[in-house]
Amino acid sequence: MENYTRKFLVSVFILFLFFSILGIRIWYLQILKGDEFEKFSRNNRIRNIRIAPPRGRILDRNGKGIVINRSSFDLYVVPSDIKNLDTLLSFLSRLLLIDEQELKRRIYSSYDSQKFNQVLIARDITRDQLAILESRRDSFPWVFVEVSKIREYPYGKLGANFIGYVGKTTKSDLKEYRDLTGFDLIGKSGLEKSYQNYLQGSPGYLQKVTDAFGREIKSSVYKTDIRLKQSDPGSDLILTIDLDLQLAVEKILSEYTGAVVVMNVHNGEILSMVSSPSYDPSIFVKGVESGDWKKLISDKNYPLMNRVTRGLYPPGSVYKIVTGAAALEERAIDTNTRFYCPGHYRLGNKIFRCWKSSGHGWVNIHKAIVESCDVFFYEVSQIIGIEKLYKYSKLMGYGAATGIDIAEKYGISPNKSWKKKRLNKPWYKGDTVNVAIGQGYLSVTPLQVAVMTSSIANGGYKITPHFVKEVISSKGQQLYKYKNNKKRIEIGDEYISVISGAMVGVVNQQNGTAKRARLENIEVAGKTGTAQVVALDSIKIKNKKYEHHAWFTSFAPANSPEIAVTVLVEHGGKGGAVASPIAKRVLESYFKLDSQYSLQ
Incomplete structure (x- = not known):
């Protein structure tokens, strides 16, 4: 009985304490601070x-x-x-x-x-x-x-x-x-x-x-x-970009309208990518004014367009790499096969001219690439035909996505069915002649040319170009890391060696078309291209907008390749005269910075 009474009294005390505290709090809020809360509820807001x-x-x-x-x-x-x-x-x-x-x-x-x-x-x-x-x-x-x-x-x-x-x-x-x-x-x-x-x-x-x-x-x-x-x-x-190299390449290309891409030939890392002219992205941060936007989109130099990934151009003679590789792999020719170049090629009643009007004489695959003989590739085109050429064009990345992690265009790698579907016209042998030297219906991006060049440099692997090495959260966690993705292309090692050896000659032989790309202590391999914009016309060619596009694509060092450098200068003229000196300056900038890289 006593124990029960004690428990009852304790319970009453606890209840009394609880209501006392509650009462004091109500007094504090309603009486002492009531005016302040009334003012708060009346005048303030959330x-x-x-x-x-x-x-x-x-x-x-x-x-x-x-x-x-x-x-x-x-x-x-x-x-x-x-x-x-x-x-x-x-x-x-x-x-x-x-x-x-x-x-x-x-x-x-x-x-x-x-x-x-x-x-x-x-x-x-x-x-x-x-x-x-x-x-x-x-x-x-x-x-x-x-x-x-x-x-x-x-x-x-x-x-x-x-x-x-x-x-x-x-x-x-x-x-x-x-x-x-x-x-x-x-x-x-x-x-x-x-x-x-x-x-x-x-x-x-x-x-x-x-x-x-x-x-x-x-x-x-x-x-x-x-x-x-x-x-x-x-x-x-x-x-994957190196800021110092990017700064150097931007300065080199600033005088031109064109594109440069520098890429690791083994894993596709983009070390530098420049499209000129460009634009200032800070104008978009506050909200671009309509006048500034109209000025940008109406600018005929297209500063908003990334020429490396979205600019479409005829590749010109850099495409001879594809034609040569296709002919070798299909056993249409070998290293001893020769054709005579008198400076022109006759197909039916039509004459196709070589860039060297006096001709190159007897030419094999090595000399044809070194001196960029058109007639040799005209001859080859009629042996392998457009469908075989189309096959290797696709294998080396043309007419398809490279897989880069920004928007890109695929370009056109044409064949009979493409022409029939697009133009409702039959394919002619002359079409094949044009494609074989990188003209006609072909259109490519500079990035696609760099991917092709890398596949020659790395021994026959198609790689995926990319910008992002990894993504790190604000808490320091690695959310993403690029995994190298390369695929063997169906061209034999011996034929890859033939093409790469000829590309070394393009830069380093006396009769090569890219002597201006030579480095003093590092051997460079490359291929020039001069892409026709319109049919040759003495009146039109005086106008800058009808001038040829200048190409040069390269890799170095030739004996142990690290990087590919591809240069395009819009309406720049000859690739050997204009694009290859730009590539030389880019290569010089890279190798001066080389100690900072860990590219493998």
């Missing part, structure tokens, strides 16, 4: 803030920043709170130098009240603009500024054509990426687009308590800053 994640950086192979982030002051408004729209529009128009109608469109066209109650009006305002806003805070409590991270390009235009640019999300973007809003920046081209899922990160969410004037409140009584979820920064891309 602002829902979405915290955009910093986008992942883009770094070179040695960890140097090519694309990084910096802080940005971003101006928002709360449309539901606006009291005097005309006054606000007038003020912001003068402050930001933006048309009032455009401001009105920004305020209401992208407002999504179901998600957040703020709308982004201007990104990256200046400190002077920020100071003016702060001075007018009482007049416009529905205007506020948040700090975010935006893209910064320490080297300006460097790599813009493969890095790409970012821009505002579209309706289709929002359907695909559910975490995004209409205020976010998303990859629109290049690596920024291809690796969007890695670079974007995930947003955080925050609730802030503000007063009637939009000022954040700090109180010891109630919590005014509630972080619902921390943002997770995007992951970093570690590229």
Whole structure:
């Protein structure tokens, strides 16, 4: 009985203590702090803030920043709170130098009240603009500024054509990426687009308590800053690009309209890729003005186009590598097979001319490549025919995707069925003659030529060109690492050796067409090309836009290849005179930097 009474008294005491504490808390909140809470509930409001994640950086192979982030002051408004729209529009128009109608469109066209109650009006305002806003805070409590991270390009235009640019999300973007809003920046081209899922990160969410004037409140009584979820920064891309080499190649090509690609012949790593002219990707960060956009897309030099992956050109004589390899592998010729070149070739009633009007005399496969004799390949084309030529063209990567991790064009590797389907015309023997020397219906990208060159340099393997070595999360975890992907092509080692030996002669023999690509202590192998743009016409050829495209593709060192260098100069003239000296300068830059690489 005593034990029961003791338990009862303890229970009563605990209940008394609980209600006492509760009463004291109610007294504190309602009596002592009641006025403060009443004022808070009457005058203050909750602002829902979405915290955009910093986008992942883009770094070179040695960890140097090519694309990084910096802080940005971003101006928002709360449309539901606006009291005097005309006054606000007038003020912001003068402050930001933006048309009032455009401001009105920004305020209401992208407002999504179901998600957040703020709308982004201007990104990256200046400190002077920020100071003016702060001075007018009482007049416009529905205007506020948040700090975010935006893209910064320490080297300006460097790599813009493969890095790409970012821009505002579209309706289709929002359907695909559910975490995004209409205020976010998303990859629109290049690596920024291809690796969007890695670079974007995930947003955080925050609730802030503000007063009637939009000022954040700090109180010891109630919590005014509630972080619902921390943002997770995007992951970093570690590229195969070497920044120092890229800087050197960009400078070398700056005087020309064209393309250069430097690639590891064993694993497809892109060490440098330059398309000239280029553009400044920073103009897209704040939102490109319509005038600037029209200027870019109407520019006849096509700065937005990556000529390496999306420029389509007749390959000219660099394609003789394919024709020669096909003829050898099909046993249509051997190293002793010779044809006589008088400077022209007759097929029926049509005359096909060699670039050397006086002719090359008796020519075998080695001499035909070294001196780039057209007639030899005219003869070969009629032995193997277009279907065999088409087979090896495909094997060496033409008319198909290379697999690179940015957008590319496939070009055209034609045959009988292609012509019938595309043009509804029969295939003629003369068509085969043209294709054999890289003319006619053929169109290729400089990257495809570099892939073909690498397959000769590495002993007969087709490799996949790529930019990204690995992806590292903000927490330091490796999310992706490239795995070498190469495939043996059906050309015998002995025939690969014949072609590569002839390419050595192109640069190093006295009668070779690329003597200007020679290096003093390193043997270079290569092939020139001069691609006809229009039928030879003495009137048209005086116009620069009708001048031939200049090609040179190469690998080095010839006895132990490391890299392929492919150069295209639009309307540059002869490949040996224009493109091969550019390749020489690129090769010199690479081998000066060679100690920094670990390419195998």
